[in-house]
Amino acid sequence: MLKQVEGSAAVAEAVALCRPEVICAYPISPQTHIVEALGRMVTAGKLRPCEFINVESEFAAMSVAIGASAAGARAYTATASQGLLFMAEAVYNAAGLGLPIVMTVANRAIGAPINIWNDHSDALSQRDCGWIQLFAEDNQEALDLHIQAFRLAEELSLPVMVCMDGYILTHAYERVDLPTQQQVDTYLPPYEPRQVLDPANPVSIGAMVGPEAFMEVRYLAHVKQRQALQLMPSWADEFKRIFGRESGGLTHTYHLEDADTVVVALGSVLGTIKDTVDEMREQGVKIGVLGITCFRPWPTAAVRAALAAAKRVLVLEKSLAVGMGGIVSNNVAASYAGSPDLVHAVIAGLGGRAITRGSLHRVFAQAVAGSLEPVTFLDLDHALVERVLAREREQRRSGPIAENILRDIGVVAAKIG
Amino acid sequence: MFQVRIHGRGGQGVVTAAELLSVAAFREGRHAQAFPSFGSERMGAPVVAFCRIDDRPIRLREPILAPDALIIQDPTLLHQVDLFAGLLADGFVLINTTRSFEELGLSEFLARFRREHLYTVPATELALKHVGRPLPNAALLGGFAAVSGRVSLESVNAAIREKFPTTVAQANAAAASAAHAYVTQKMREVVSAKAG
Amino acid sequence: MTYQPIRFYQTGTFTVGNRLLPDEQRSVQANMRRTNSLNSGHRACQGCGEALGARYAIDAAMEATHRQLIAANATGCLEVFSTPYPETSWQIPWIHSLFGNAAAVATGIAAAMSVKGRRDVRVVAQGGDGGTTDIGFACLSGMFERNDDVLYICYDNGGYMNTGVQRSSATPPGARTNTTMPVGASSGNRFDQGKYLPAIAMAHDIPYVATATVAELHDLEAKVRRAMEFRGARYIHILVPCPLGWGHDSAATIRIARLAKETGLFPVFEAERGAVTQVSKIKLKLPVEEYLRPQQRFAHLFRDPPRRDVIEHIQQLADRNIHRYGLLDAVERQA
Numbered sequence: 001m002l003k004q005v006e007g008s009a010a011v012a013e014a015v016a017l018c019r020p021e022v023i024c025a026y027p028i029s030p031q032t033h034i035v036e037a038l039g040r041m042v043t044a045g046k047l048r049p050c051e052f053i054n055v056e057s058e059f060a061a062m063s064v065a066i067g068a069s070a071a072g073a074r075a076y077t078a079t080a081s082q083g084l085l086f087m088a089e090a091v092y093n094a095a096g097l098g099l100p101i102v103m104t105v106a107n108r109a110i111g112a113p114i115n116i117w118n119d120h121s122d123a124l125s126q127r128d129c130g131w132i133q134l135f136a137e138d139n140q141e142a143l144d145l146h147i148q149a150f151r152l153a154e155e156l157s158l159p160v161m162v163c164m165d166g167y168i169l170t171h172a173y174e175r176v177d178l179p180t181q182q183q184v185d186t187y188l189p190p191y192e193p194r195q196v197l198d199p200a201n202p203v204s205i206g207a208m209v210g211p212e213a214f215m216e217v218r219y220l221a222h223v224k225q226r227q228a229l230q231l232m233p234s235w236a237d238e239f240k241r242i243f244g245r246e247s248g249g250l251t252h253t254y255h256l257e258d259a260d261t262v263v264v265a266l267g268s269v270l271g272t273i274k275d276t277v278d279e280m281r282e283q284g285v286k287i288g289v290l291g292i293t294c295f296r297p298w299p300t301a302a303v304r305a306a307l308a309a310a311k312r313v314l315v316l317e318k319s320l321a322v323g324m325g326g327i328v329s330n331n332v333a334a335s336y337a338g339s340p341d342l343v344h345a346v347i348a349g350l351g352g353r354a355i356t357r358g359s360l361h362r363v364f365a366q367a368v369a370g371s372l373e374p375v376t377f378l379d380l381d382h383a384l385v386e387r388v389l390a391r392e393r394e395q396r397r398s399g400p401i402a403e404n405i406l407r408d409i410g411v412v413a414a415k416i417g
Numbered sequence: 418m419f420q421v422r423i424h425g426r427g428g429q430g431v432v433t434a435a436e437l438l439s440v441a442a443f444r445e446g447r448h449a450q451a452f453p454s455f456g457s458e459r460m461g462a463p464v465v466a467f468c469r470i471d472d473r474p475i476r477l478r479e480p481i482l483a484p485d486a487l488i489i490q491d492p493t494l495l496h497q498v499d500l501f502a503g504l505l506a507d508g509f510v511l512i513n514t515t516r517s518f519e520e521l522g523l524s525e526f527l528a529r530f531r532r533e534h535l536y537t538v539p540a541t542e543l544a545l546k547h548v549g550r551p552l553p554n555a556a557l558l559g560g561f562a563a564v565s566g567r568v569s570l571e572s573v574n575a576a577i578r579e580k581f582p583t584t585v586a587q588a589n590a591a592a593a594s595a596a597h598a599y600v601t602q603k604m605r606e607v608v609s610a611k612a613g
Numbered sequence: 614m615t616y617q618p619i620r621f622y623q624t625g626t627f628t629v630g631n632r633l634l635p636d637e638q639r640s641v642q643a644n645m646r647r648t649n650s651l652n653s654g655h656r657a658c659q660g661c662g663e664a665l666g667a668r669y670a671i672d673a674a675m676e677a678t679h680r681q682l683i684a685a686n687a688t689g690c691l692e693v694f695s696t697p698y699p700e701t702s703w704q705i706p707w708i709h710s711l712f713g714n715a716a717a718v719a720t721g722i723a724a725a726m727s728v729k730g731r732r733d734v735r736v737v738a739q740g741g742d743g744g745t746t747d748i749g750f751a752c753l754s755g756m757f758e759r760n761d762d763v764l765y766i767c768y769d770n771g772g773y774m775n776t777g778v779q780r781s782s783a784t785p786p787g788a789r790t791n792t793t794m795p796v797g798a799s800s801g802n803r804f805d806q807g808k809y810l811p812a813i814a815m816a817h818d819i820p821y822v823a824t825a826t827v828a829e830l831h832d833l834e835a836k837v838r839r840a841m842e843f844r845g846a847r848y849i850h851i852l853v854p855c856p857l858g859w860g861h862d863s864a865a866t867i868r869i870a871r872l873a874k875e876t877g878l879f880p881v882f883e884a885e886r887g888a889v890t891q892v893s894k895i896k897l898k899l900p901v902e903e904y905l906r907p908q909q910r911f912a913h914l915f916r917d918p919p920r921r922d923v924i925e926h927i928q929q930l931a932d933r934n935i936h937r938y939g940l941l942d943a944v945e946r947q948a
Contacts, residue, residue, distance in 0.1 A: 004443035006436070021728040022721060051724040055717065056755030063714035063752065067685060067721025070708050073728055075721070093710050138476075168478055172452040173439045175474075197683045197706040197722060199734060204701035206686075206709030208693055271476030356479040 001178050007139040007169040008033030010176045011104060014143035016047045017184040018102075018150045020076040021191075022068035024053040026061045028083040029116045030166035031106040035078055058083035062090035062101075069099040070205060072196040074150065077101070080166055081108035081122045088126065091159075095130030095221070097206060100153030100160070100191070102146065103131075107267065107318075108166040109351040113402040117352020118166040119318040120266060123295075124327050130221055132160040132228060133296040135266040137252065139169055140176050141293075144247035147179070148239055151188050155235070156228055163295075165268040167352070179243055187242050225297040232294060250299040252291035253306055255281060259288030261368050262310040264303075264332050266292050269316060269348070269355050276360040285368055292328070303335040312342045314367045316360075316378075318349040325375040341374070348378035418471040419567050420481045423557075424500050425490030428460040430554035433580070434488065435466035437558055440576035441568040442470040450475045463498050470567060486565055488557050489513060490540070495521060507531055509565050511600070513540040513553045533607050536564055538596050547592035548585070559593030563600040570597045640830050641673045648675040648704055650682075655702035656694040660863025662853030662870065663691050663768045666827045667739065670766050670851065671705065673834040677841035678735045683722050684708070687715035687740030687749055690775040690855075691768060713748035715740045716756040719763040727762070735841060736762065742769040742783035746808050757817035760845040764837075767810060767848070770855035778858045782808040785878070786930070787923045788910045790858070795913035800923045811880075814848040815887045821847040822884040827854070828871035829881070832893060836883065852879045860909020872904040877931035880938040895940050901928045 003010075012034050015023075023042065025035040039054075041047040051068075055061045058079050065075040079087065084105060094101050105123050109115040123133055132152060136142035142164040149160040164170060195203055209217055229250065236249035254274055256262065263273055270291045280287050290306045292299070307313055313336055315329035324330075326345030333343040346363055349355045359379050366372045388405055397404055421438060425431035432453040439451035447470055454465040467481045482502070486509035489500055495512075504510070508530060514537050518524050527535050538560040540553035548555070555577055562570045574590040581589060641647050650671040657664035675682050683706045686692045692709045695702040710718045719738035726734045738756075740749055745767040756763055772790050773779040780790040786804040789795050793802040814822045820843040825833040833851065840847045854870050856863040873879035874893070878901060881893035902924060905911040914920040935941055 002443075004440045004449065022724045024721070024724075049728045049730075051728050053720065053724060053759070055720075056751055056758070059714065060717040060720075060752050060755050063710060063717035064721035064724065066710050066714075067708070067718035067723075068725040069721070070718075071683065071722040071725035073721075073725035075725075089711055090714060097710070168452070172450060173436045174450050175443055175448055197708055199681045199683065199706055202704060202706045204696050204703045204707045204709075206692075207696035207698040207701060209698045213698065268478050272478045275477050354480050356482065357477070358482075 001180075002175060003178055004173055004175050006033060007142055007164065007172050007174070009037055010139050010143040010178065011146055011164070011170075012037035012041070013178055014146045015076055015102075015104075016041050017179065017181055018076075018147060018188055019074065019190075020047075020050055021073035022051050022053065022065065022075045023077070024055050024061045024064040024068070024075070025077050026055050026058045026079070026083060028058070028080050030108060030118075030170045031078045031080050031083075031104065033170065034104060034106070058087040059090055062087040062094060062103075065101045065103075066090060066094050066097065066099055069094075069101050069193075070097065070197050072191065072193050072198070074154075074191045075099075075101050076103070078104035078106065080106040081110050081116075084122045084126060085110060088129075091126055091131065092129045094159045098157040098194075100150075100157055100193075102149045102153055102160050102162065104146070105161050105163045106166040106170045107163050112400060115351040116166075118168050119350045119352065120163070121319050121350075123161060123163045124319045126161070127296055127327070130158070130225065131296065132156070132158055132225065132294070134160065134162050134248065134294055135292065136162065136164045136169065137268060137270045137291060137293070139164075139172065139174050140245075141247050142169055143176055143178070144239065144243070144245070145293075147184055147187060148235060148248045151235060152228070152232065154191055155231070156224065157194055158224065158228070163267065168268045177245070183242055187239060229294075229297050229299055229301070248293060250294045250302045251306060252293060254289040254291070256288035256290065256306060258286055259309070260286045260311040261314065261364070262288050262290055262307055262312075263314045263316055263364065264290045264292065264328070265316045266295060266328065267318070269318065272355055272357060273316065273360060276357045276364065279357070280361070280364060285364075287364060287368065295328075295331075298331055298335070300335050303332060304337060307332075307336050307338075310336075310338070312344070312367055312370070314344050314346055314364065314372065316346045316348055316355075320347050320350060344372040345375045346372075346378050347375065353379065418469055418475065418477075419485050419565075420483070421468040421470070421486045421488065421561070422481045422484040423466045423468070423488040423490065424494055424498065425464055425554075426460075426494070427462045427464050429464075429490050430552050431464045431490055432466045434490070434554035434558060435468045437554070437573065437576045437580060438468045438561070438568065439470075440579060441558070441562075441572035442468075444572045444575055445568065447472055448475050454480055463494055484508060486561065486567075487511070488561055490553055490557060492516070492521060495523070501526070504530070508534060509561075510535045511557060511560050511564050512537045513557055515539045515542060533604065533611070534564065536560065536600050536603050538600055538603075540592075540596055543592045543595050543599070547595060548588040555589035556592040556596035559595070559597035560600040562593075563597045563604065570594060641676050641834050642669060642830060647672045648680065650675055650703065650705050651695060652702045652704055654700065656697050657690070658855075658857050658863070660856040660866045661690070661694075662827050662855060662866045663741070663770060664694070665866065666768050666833070666851045666853040667691055667695075669827065669830060669833050670739075670837050670849070671737065673837035674735070674737055674764070674841060675705065677838045679733070681734045682706075683726075683734060683736050685710065685715045685718040685722060685736070685738045687738075687744030688712035688775075689741040689744050690770075691739065691741065693775055712744050714752050715744060715749060716763065716765055717752040719765070720756050720759070720761040723762045735764070737764050737766060739766045739768065741774070742767060742771060743773045743781040745769075746782045746810050754813075754817070757814060757819050757846045757848070760819065762844050762846075764840050764847045764849065767850045768853045769850055770853050770858060772855070772858050774855050774858045783810070785927075787905075787914060787920075787927055789913060790910070800920050801910070801913060804926060811848070811850045811884075814850075815884045817846070818887040819846040819848060820844070820885060822850075823848075824850045824852070824879070824881050826852040826870040826874055826879060826881065828867045828874065829893070832881070839883070858910065860912070861907050865907060869904070869907060872899065872907075875899045876901045876904045877935040877940050878904060878927070880934045880940055882938055889938065892939050894942055895935070898935075898941060901931050
C-alpha cells in the first residue's frame with residue numbers, strides 16, 4: 001500500500017511486519033523515530049508477542065539482543081555513530097557467535113568533533129567485524145532491505161546491518177509501498193535457530209578457542225560471508241517475485257553500458273548522482289553509475305564486471321581513512337582490473353556537508369578530463385585550511401582541530417545546506 | 418519539479434509544514450519529498466525545511482538552493498538569515514505577517530520578482546483565532562495553496578486531518594481555509610490593480 | 614533403576630551433608646540426584662572457591678527451578694576454566710558473551726523466554742567481582758532498574774584473578790595484588806571508598822538481595838532457593854576465596870571463608886526491597902588478624918615491624934560492618 005511517510009516510520013513498519021520478538025534500543029540521533037515508533041506499536045498491542053526493552057546503553061542493547069537471539073527469539077536493535085562504537089565489542093561478539101540479529105544503523109559521523117549529521121564513518125568502522133552490511137539508496141529500499149535482512153540473517157546465521165543515511169533518509173518524507181503481513185510472512189518464515197539455549201537440550205555457547213582452532217574458525221567465517229554473495233541475488237529475486245519490485249541484491253547499475261567514466265557510491269547520494277549523470281549524458285558524456293548495495297561481503301565479481309570497460313573510476317564516498325585516503329575507494333581499487341591510479345577517491349559529505357549537483361558536475365567533469373587527484377575532498381574551504389596550516393607551521397599547536405580553526409575566524413556562519 | 422523552502426524557528430511547526438505539504442501532493446497522486454535541515458531539538462533556533470513536488474520519482478537529495486517558492490513563518494528572521502537565497506525570478510513568496518512588504522523593508526528587494534507571486538498573510542493571527550495557539554503552519558499552507566496553485570486546499574486539509582486528532586485537525590483546517598480565502602482575495606486585488 | 618542412598622562419613626566440616634538429618638533437610642549436594650551442573654573435568658585450581666560456589670549455587674538453582682534454567686556467564690575464571698574448547702563442564706544451557714554484559718545477556722534471555730510463553734524457564738547471570746562491580750556495573754544496574762527476571766550471582770574473590778591477580782573495586786584494603794604491590798611505603802590496596810555491591814543492589818529496591826560464603830552450604834543453597842521464589846531482579850553475592858590470589862593453602866578455602874564471616878569482614882544477610890530481613894550472626898567473633906594471617910596477600914602487614922595501623926584500620930571496617938548489619942547478638946557486642 002502506497003503511503004507518504006517519514007523514512008523512520010517506514011522502517012519501523014517494515015520491522016514490525018517481520019514479527020520481531022525482542023526489540024531493545026538506546027536512543028541516539030537520528031535513529032530515535034524508528035525505535036519510538038516500534039515502542040508505540042508494542043505498547044499499543046499492535047506488535048505482539050514482542051518485548052520492547054529500554055536499555056541503559058548501546059552496549060546493553062546489543063548484549064540484550066545477543067541473549068535474546070541465542071535463546072531463540074528474533075531480535076532487533078538500531079543505533080548510529082557513537083552508539084555503534086560503544087557497542088563495538090558486542091557487535092563483534094554477535095558475529096562471532098553467529099547470531100542472526102538485525103540492526104539499523106542510521107548513518108552518522110563519529111566524533112570528535114561531535115557531529116550528528118550524516119556520513120558513513122560509523123558503519124564502515126565496523127566493516128571487518130563479520131556483519132553483513134547493506135546500504136539503502138532511498139526509503140523504499142530501506143524498508144525492503146530490513147525484510148530481506150531478517151531472511152538473510154536467519155538463513156546464514158549471521159547478523160545483518162541495514163544502513164540508511166541519517167536525516168537524509170530517516171527524516172525524509174517520501175512515497176513508499178508498504179507490503180502486507182501476508183507478503184512478509186511468505187518471504188520470512190519463523191526463526192528456527194541452528195543452536196539455541198534450551199533446558200531440554202543444553203549446549204555451551206561462547207567457549208574460549210585457542211590457537212589450535214582459531215584460524216579455522218575465522219576462515220570459516222570468511223567463507224560463510226563470501227558464500228552469501230552467491231545466495232543473496234537469489235533471495236533478492238524471490239523478494240521481487242513476492243513483492244513485485246527490485247530491491248536489494250549486491251549492486252545497482254545505471255547507464256553503465258558504454259560508460260568510460262564510472263561513479264561508484266553508497267546510499268542516498270546515488271539519487272543526486274543519477275540526476276547529475278542524466279544531465280551529463282544529455283551533453284554526450286559517457287558516464288555511468290555503480291551503486292553498492294551490499295558492502296559486506298564485498299561483491300568482488302560484480303564490481304569487477306561493472307568496471308570492466310571503465311577507463312576511469314570515481315568513488316564518491318562519505319568516509320575517510322585518516323592518514324590514508326578513501327575507504328570505499330580502496331575496496332573498489334582491489335576489484336578494478338585496471339591500474340589503481342585510475343581509481344579516484346572523492347571524499348564528500350563528511351559530517352553532513354551537502355553534496356550538490358553543481359559540485360558533482362564540477363568533479364565529474366574533472367574526472368572525465370583526467371585532471372582529478374588521487375584523493376579529493378569535495379567542496380573543501382581551501383583558504384580556511386591553508387590559513388590554519390600556515391599558522392601551525394609558524395607555531396605548532398596541539399589539541400582539537402575544530403577549536404584551533406576558531407582562533408582564526410572567530411565564528412562559523414550559518415549556511416543553508 | 419517544484420521546490421518549496423520553508424523558514425521559521427524551532428517550535429513553529431516548520432518541519433510539519435513541509436511534511437503536510439508533501440502528503441497533500443501525495444494525495445493528488447504526485448511524488449513529493451520533504452525533509453528538514455536541522456539537528457538537535459531546540460525551541461527558537463532558525464529552522465529550514467524543504468519540500469519537492471514532481472510527477473516523476475524524486476531522486477535528488479541536495480538542499481533546495483533555487484526554490485520556486487518560499488514560505489516564511491517568522492518575519493523576525495528577515496534581515497538576519499538570507500531567506501531569499503536562490504529564489505527564482507518567477508518565484509512565489511508567502512510571509513507570515515500583519516505588516517506590508519513596505520513596512521518590512523522588502524519592497525525594493527522584491528521589485529525584481531513578480532508582484533502577483535508575492536503575498537503576506539497574518540497566519541499567526543488566523544491560527545490564534547481558529548486554533549487558539551500561535552502555530553501558523555496550517556494557515557500558511559492554505560495560503561500557499563492559493564498563491565502557487567500547486568496543491569489544492571482540499572488536499573492540504575485532508576493532510577491536516579490525517580496528521581492531527583479530530584478537533585485539532587478541524588481547527589487547523591479552518592485556519593488553512595481562512596488563510597486561503599485571505600490570499601485569494603489579495604490575489605484578486607493585485608490583479609485588478611494591475612488591470613486598473 | 615533404584616537408587617542406593619550413599620552415606621557420607623565426613624568429619625571436620627559440614628560441607629556435604631549430615632547423614633543424621635532427614636532427607637528433606639539435607640543439602641542438594643548431599644543428594645545423589647544432584648545435577649552436577651558444573652561437572653568435574655574443569656580446569657580450576659585446586660581448592661578454587663569459585664568452582665565450589667558455582668556448583669553449590671547452580672545445583673541449588675536447578676533443583677529450585679525443576680531443571681529449567683539457562684545461565685549467562687561473564688568472562689573470568691569460571692568461564693575460562695569451565696569451557697576449555699572443545700570441552701565444557703556445564704550440564705545446563707550456558708552462554709558466555711563478554712566481560713561486562715552478563716546481566717544484559719541474561720535480560721535478553723529472560724525476554725526471549727517471556728515472549729515464547731516459557732515462564733517456567735528461569736535465568737541466572739554469573740560473574741566474578743571484576744565483571745560485576747567494575748566493568749559489568751552499568752549493565753547490572755540497568756537490569757536491576759528494569760526489574761528484569763534474572764538472578765545475578767557474583768562470585769567475589771576480591772580481584773581480577775584470571776588475568777593474573779590485579780586489583781578490582783572489590784579488593785579489600787591492605788591486600789597485595791599485582792597492581793597494588795606493597796613496595797616502599799605502600800601497604801597494598803588503598804583504603805578508598807569501597808564499592809559494596811550488596812548495599813548498592815539493595816539501594817535499587819529489588820525483590821531479593823543476599824550474601825553468602827562457601828563455608829555455609831545449607832545457607833547458600835537456601836538463599837538460592839529463596840531467590841527463585843521471587844520474580845524480578847535478584848542478587849546474591851558469594852565470597853569465594855582464591856588460593857592462588859590470596860596465597861593460602863588450597864585445603865583452607867572453606868575455613869578462610871568462615872573466618873571472613875566470623876571476623877565481621879564479610880556480613881552474611883538477606884534483604885528484600887532494600888531492607889535487611891535476616892542476618893546470619895557471628896558465632897564467635899574473631900579479631901581480623903585471624904583472617905589476615907593465613908593469607909600471603911596480607912603477609913606484608915606482619916613483617917618486622919608489623920603494620921598495626923593498617924590492621925587496626927581493617928578491624929575498624931569489620932567493627933563497622935558488625936554494627937551496621939547487627940552481626941553480633943547484644944551479649945557478644947558488650948563482651
